[in-house]
Amino acid sequence: MASSVYELENLLERRAAWSRLGLTVGLVPTMGALHAGHLSLIGKAKAVADRVVVSIYINPKQFAPGEDQESYPRDAENDCAQALAAGADLVWLCPPDSIYPKDWATSVIPSGVGLGLESNHRPHFFTGVATVVARLFALLKPQFAVFGEKDFQQLKVVEQLNRDLCFGVTIIAAPLVRGVDCLALSSRNRNLSSEQRERALAVPRSLQVACSAYAEGERSTQVLCQLGRSVLSDSGIAVDYFELVKSSDLQPAPRELSGDDTDLRLMVAALCGTVRLIDNCALDTPPCP
């Protein structure tokens, strides 16, 4: 029976009951404010696991003081209804602090793919992600977990964590979902004014422009990135980074490209007013139709 739980012990009771029946579990960790991107993750989980758990937890460890933890969108009732309609068997509405024991004292710090890009601007961020994901994997022991490619570096961090600490979870990457205007779906989009939303379209356009230039023969990484950055700054959007990296390890792309570059990914983070947006795409796959 699909339903929601608040307390950790209720979650673990349900998990144990599924184990006794030999049912596999897929986890979709979220911070709530669900949109069609999240629902696609639930669909991916449903396709492989017998039971799907959606966790909704605004993890304080991945916000620094002064970041948008307070204004992060919250909509628990609607989230539950949407998640269950999308096929979740259980929604875990984790109350603050229920996820960690009272005397919790362990941090999990990823280097490797966790360095650079987001880390340069949010140095606490991946420690928060790795710690809460380690705790969720350890508690729930899912066979599968689904993460969106929208947060591409996060996906890589989770894959690395899962390998290093041998959680044995099959990590499933779900493609980024865009709105009809090509803006990547994000819970933070709810905090954009309509004027900002219009301006924010420069984010996918910056990727599109770089992809097009590459398709038309531009082979300088520096030129491609500069084209993307110009689209953003021309729209009054502050660029945190606009980089071309190898998808496999997030190391910088070569300066000169070969034209046969199947493993390269454009990564962008930018501020539209106070709303921070991230986006990415494969260099040979323009994001917008």
Next chain:
Amino acid sequence: MASSVYELENLLERRAAWSRLGLTVGLVPTMGALHAGHLSLIGKAKAVADRVVVSIYINPKQFAPGEDQESYPRDAENDCAQALAAGADLVWLCPPDSIYPKDWATSVIPSGVGLGLESNHRPHFFTGVATVVARLFALLKPQFAVFGEKDFQQLKVVEQLNRDLCFGVTIIAAPLVRGVDCLALSSRNRNLSSEQRERALAVPRSLQVACSAYAEGERSTQVLCQLGRSVLSDSGIAVDYFELVKSSDLQPAPRELSGDDTDLRLMVAALCGTVRLIDNCALDTPPCP
């Protein structure tokens, strides 16, 4: 059949074979240079687990530059023979770097009981311990693991790690083992000259003196610790710390004791020449006969 292995894959093959037979596994993690203290850990493991694995690995992550990683005693052949004779079913002689994958990039950092005492003098130490223990638990998935009370703070860190990351390992604490002269057994004792060994007896004597003063009615924590420190400095031994703490959480003991203090522990670390020695005992249980 008792034996030793070098490669991780051989270890995991043996582990998998035991799982198929429904046998439980006890892990005794060591850095080699085994002594009777280690052998007592193997005995403890043997008493509860169907199969006992002794790992021998001088973990580079728990040494800082300039510490004694190079001079740490090594005696693999003798270690193997001793461990097997003591009841180990498998000795894992981990080659350097075999324990971590090539692109390993995860650190596990304990705060809580990992703060203070050793951390004040070896700030890298418990991150090294927690990371390697997390990796060993994750790889081997033992039902039991045995740690000596000689490294009392380490034992507490491992208990915390095991709880926080839900490894589900039953952690067994084994009492500290002393030589006939009352010095706590330690692999590092091999690096003491005979003159230093004589002087090192001030370490257990410092604990003994504080315990005796407590038994005779001294109730000031400061006075008890000062008595212990004096024993060490009078013997020309540099004190890193000599503290009285609560055994449960390693927080400082109250300034004034009640006389009914069953949860207090004296913790000492000191340098005899370049050899660093640690020792500890319950305040109401003098270490020497």
